[in-house]
Amino acid sequence: MRAIRRFTVRPVLPPALAALGDLAGNLRWSWHPESQDVFAEVDADLWESTGHDPVRLLGAVGRARLDELAADEGFLERLGVAQADLDAYLTHDRWYQRVSTSSTTEFSGPRAIGYFSPEFGITAVLPQYSGGLGILAGDHLKAASDLGVPIVGVGLLYRHGYFQQALSREGWQQETYPVLDPDELPISLLREADGSRAMISIALPDGPELLARIWVASVGRVPLLMLDTDVEGNPDHYVDVTDRLYGGNSEHRLRQELLLGVGGVKALRAYSRITGHPEPEVFHTNEGHAGFLGLERIRELTVAEGGPRLDFDTALEVSRASTVFTTHTPVPAGIDRFPLTLVEQYFSDAGATPGVPVERILSLGREDYDGGDPSVFNMAVMGFRLAQRANGVSKLHGEVSRGMFNGLWSAFDEAEVPIGSITNGVHAPTWVAREIFQLAAGQGADPDGDDTETFWAAVDKVSGTDVWSVKRQLRERLVLDARRRLRQSWEKRGAAKAELGWIDSALDADVLTIGFARRVPSYKRLTLMLRDPERLKRLLLHPERPVQLVIAGKSHPADDGGKRLIQELVRFADDPEVRHRIVFLPNYDIAMAQPLYPGCDVWLNNPLRPYEACGTSGMKAALNGGLNLSILDGWWDEWYDGENGWAIPSADGVEDTDRRDDLEAEALYDLIEHEVTPRFYDLDGEGVPTRWVEMLRHTLKSLGPKVLATRMVRDYVRQLYAPAAVNARRLNSDYAGAAELAAWKKRVRAGWPGVRVEHVESSGVGDAPEVGATLHVRGFVALGDLAPDDVIVQLVHGRASGEDEIVEAATLELTLAESYDAGRHRFDGDLVLDHSGGFGYTVRVVPRNELLTSVAELGVVALP
Numbered sequence: 001m002r003a004i005r006r007f008t009v010r011p012v013l014p015p016a017l018a019a020l021g022d023l024a025g026n027l028r029w030s031w032h033p034e035s036q037d038v039f040a041e042v043d044a045d046l047w048e049s050t051g052h053d054p055v056r057l058l059g060a061v062g063r064a065r066l067d068e069l070a071a072d073e074g075f076l077e078r079l080g081v082a083q084a085d086l087d088a089y090l091t092h093d094r095w096y097q098r099v100s101t102s103s104t105t106e107f108s109g110p111r112a113i114g115y116f117s118p119e120f121g122i123t124a125v126l127p128q129y130s131g132g133l134g135i136l137a138g139d140h141l142k143a144a145s146d147l148g149v150p151i152v153g154v155g156l157l158y159r160h161g162y163f164q165q166a167l168s169r170e171g172w173q174q175e176t177y178p179v180l181d182p183d184e185l186p187i188s189l190l191r192e193a194d195g196s197r198a199m200i201s202i203a204l205p206d207g208p209e210l211l212a213r214i215w216v217a218s219v220g221r222v223p224l225l226m227l228d229t230d231v232e233g234n235p236d237h238y239v240d241v242t243d244r245l246y247g248g249n250s251e252h253r254l255r256q257e258l259l260l261g262v263g264g265v266k267a268l269r270a271y272s273r274i275t276g277h278p279e280p281e282v283f284h285t286n287e288g289h290a291g292f293l294g295l296e297r298i299r300e301l302t303v304a305e306g307g308p309r310l311d312f313d314t315a316l317e318v319s320r321a322s323t324v325f326t327t328h329t330p331v332p333a334g335i336d337r338f339p340l341t342l343v344e345q346y347f348s349d350a351g352a353t354p355g356v357p358v359e360r361i362l363s364l365g366r367e368d369y370d371g372g373d374p375s376v377f378n379m380a381v382m383g384f385r386l387a388q389r390a391n392g393v394s395k396l397h398g399e400v401s402r403g404m405f406n407g408l409w410s411a412f413d414e415a416e417v418p419i420g421s422i423t424n425g426v427h428a429p430t431w432v433a434r435e436i437f438q439l440a441a442g443q444g445a446d447p448d449g450d451d452t453e454t455f456w457a458a459v460d461k462v463s464g465t466d467v468w469s470v471k472r473q474l475r476e477r478l479v480l481d482a483r484r485r486l487r488q489s490w491e492k493r494g495a496a497k498a499e500l501g502w503i504d505s506a507l508d509a510d511v512l513t514i515g516f517a518r519r520v521p522s523y524k525r526l527t528l529m530l531r532d533p534e535r536l537k538r539l540l541l542h543p544e545r546p547v548q549l550v551i552a553g554k555s556h557p558a559d560d561g562g563k564r565l566i567q568e569l570v571r572f573a574d575d576p577e578v579r580h581r582i583v584f585l586p587n588y589d590i591a592m593a594q595p596l597y598p599g600c601d602v603w604l605n606n607p608l609r610p611y612e613a614c615g616t617s618g619m620k621a622a623l624n625g626g627l628n629l630s631i632l633d634g635w636w637d638e639w640y641d642g643e644n645g646w647a648i649p650s651a652d653g654v655e656d657t658d659r660r661d662d663l664e665a666e667a668l669y670d671l672i673e674h675e676v677t678p679r680f681y682d683l684d685g686e687g688v689p690t691r692w693v694e695m696l697r698h699t700l701k702s703l704g705p706k707v708l709a710t711r712m713v714r715d716y717v718r719q720l721y722a723p724a725a726v727n728a729r730r731l732n733s734d735y736a737g738a739a740e741l742a743a744w745k746k747r748v749r750a751g752w753p754g755v756r757v758e759h760v761e762s763s764g765v766g767d768a769p770e771v772g773a774t775l776h777v778r779g780f781v782a783l784g785d786l787a788p789d790d791v792i793v794q795l796v797h798g799r800a801s802g803e804d805e806i807v808e809a810a811t812l813e814l815t816l817a818e819s820y821d822a823g824r825h826r827f828d829g830d831l832v833l834d835h836s837g838g839f840g841y842t843v844r845v846v847p848r849n850e851l852l853t854s855v856a857e858l859g860v861v862a863l864p
Helices: 015-024 027-031 033-042 044-049 054-060 063-070 073-091 095-101 132-147 236-242 250-275 293-302 312-321 340-346 358-365 379-385 395-404 434-441 452-460 464-492 501-505 526-530 533-540 560-573 590-599 617-623 634-639 657-680 690-703 709-732 736-754
Strands: 113-116 151-156 164-167 173-176 199-202 210-219 222-228 282-286 323-326 337-339 376-378 389-392 512-517 547-552 582-585 602-605 627-631 645-648 756-763 774-782 791-800 806-813 815-819 824-832 840-847
Touching: 015 033, 015 054, 015 063, 015 073, 027 033, 027 210, 033 044, 033 054, 033 073, 044 054, 063 073, 095 709, 113 132, 113 250, 132 151, 132 210, 132 222, 132 282, 132 709, 151 250, 164 464, 173 560, 199 250, 210 236, 210 250, 222 250, 236 250, 250 293, 250 337, 250 340, 282 293, 282 709, 293 312, 293 358, 312 323, 312 709, 312 736, 323 709, 337 340, 340 358, 340 376, 358 376, 358 379, 376 379, 389 395, 389 709, 395 634, 434 452, 434 464, 452 690, 464 501, 464 582, 464 590, 464 690, 512 590, 512 657, 526 533, 526 560, 526 657, 533 547, 533 657, 547 590, 560 582, 590 617, 602 617, 617 627, 617 634, 617 690, 627 634, 627 657, 627 690, 645 657, 657 690, 709 736, 756 840, 774 791, 774 840, 791 824, 806 824, 806 840
Parallel strands: 113 151, 113 282, 151 222, 282 323, 323 389, 512 547, 512 602, 547 582, 602 627, 627 645
Antiparallel strands: 164 173, 199 210, 210 222, 337 376, 756 774, 774 824, 791 806, 791 840, 815 824
């Protein structure tokens, strides 16, 4: 029998236990073990059965137990300590406040930053993430909170989250979509002063306005706003806009991204109006999904009531100056592309940003460059055009992105494409096992303090015996968790309990444990390890140096290719000969990952290079004393030093993909057999693999400080957020600066056809110059209607290739020496030749304006 109405009855806590509600209402508990201890003390069994969910725990605990706790002075004291710690965390100055007020540093950070992402992985009890993008976004918010960076997150609240994964008897992925009740989640509605719920609306073509309410999750000091269309007044197809993450057809995805971008800006405005929180000075678009936020900001500046009513070009400059765009994928299929006609439909005069010219909107996302499809609207292309600052998420990914999007700045070499890089990091308090922190604390290090050097120095002070004892403890915890999950999976696959006795001896806490867990697109090559099944079996079953594999990962529901890879792996793992040494655990999520990373000795990653943008799972393993065994891709290409893990040789340039897979699989097997396992099983008299532990120590010291999300967020603040805020203030003060910049760009673009390098003269070097010789260069240029102050004339020089291409180019600015009639000028400069070998040079003219972030920003250059 179905209920005609459903609602959630919230628990009423005794006044003495009110602090429990405060602790549960702030997601800081998810990375604060002492708060978790308090909840576990409420009812240990319920804490486990609710999946470590404080909201569900407090809703399930009986009144008698609450009354008992309210009278327990010891518990109340511990609760008070946890509450005081949270209060101090939320109110005391942290890194951002200290650096902002320091007299020794020049720092002008933004008052607030809006951080937009389609998914956020904060905790397993708020399942609003699918994979690495969401986990990265969650770690970004947590690290910002720990540092005191004033970020406000903006996302969507999906009624079904992503999906829950199970396996059929045949090993085929099956998806289910449980309904999430917001009243049972650690979130609250944003309400107006009169108690009514705050709402935003977006005009859509051929229908009523799309309505959304705003939920707020407290991620430590950081508010996360989540928009939800499951509200009265929306027709069913509007209600379904926030049904699930990455589901539906193109139009469905477009509506989601409209809500995230346009609706997200409106939600930020409502939040600031209601709470008094500072308006964001900088907007960070985390991947292209939220790119429409720039259009809403332009609408605010051009047509909104009470706005400044700027022209489109001026508003564009205001918006661009304060926008940061981060691209997260080197795979073209990972970029959202919509039919141009569909975007035109949704942004018509009756559409989402009324009054903003639709042709100008379409031009921002149109692929109007060589190799592009002009009938397509590309969200990443729009992201780059609407943001003055852009970055990839590792050094290698920055290089790959500059190649992918070179068409937007086709007049420049890849190296000068204005896409930088900030390598991702991970939030250590979320991912590092408590026991690892306790090892350091035992040596006097404070994991919560600012003295990170002392923390990492503690690695050398802990005895090898203690290190190895903790690693075995963590491995055993993983084994027990994996057996529990394996049993649940087999029962869902239809196995009788009597068939599953073998699971009690599956995996072994004393066997070398290799982990592999991630999404399952083809380029991540889940089944590379199966290229030679018999050799893999020999490694798993070696009588003296066995290996065991713990594997997890989800395939997108529409990706049958990925599902076939999972099935192939599961069928191999089902073999009674090896099933005690290799397991596939369904429904990979944060709850599974937290014991998985610490419990593994080796973390395997074998993507097809260079398609891994960054990949952060190996970082989490490294912080737990795991050693990486990986293709040199993403972050590992940047920070592998030859001693902190192993690099799987990649067969770059081999076009036959099967042949490449065979070569790289063979290299993987060789490394495991001849380097990894011998080191792991080389024990001293106390049963400690001394050489392994030394490698583990080096991994923690060499990678630990680099892979932290706090390092990443500091990089964003210093390299992107603060400079964006400075530029934005210069343009926003009275908008005159923005108008001047827009007019200057228009004038430069109009006059650029008249810019030429007419003649170049050089002297001072003969046919065989020596190191130390001085090259004198004169460049004669025509600037047409432009002035010398509008441009930079540069000598571009470097090593010359056999095809006369300048490699590793450097530039020297030439100075204005003389001006002639008809807009002609001479620019001179001297260069000392300081390297031997082939040398080449040329002269070019590029635009100059102090408000540009790159000479390539306008995409124009004049060459001889």
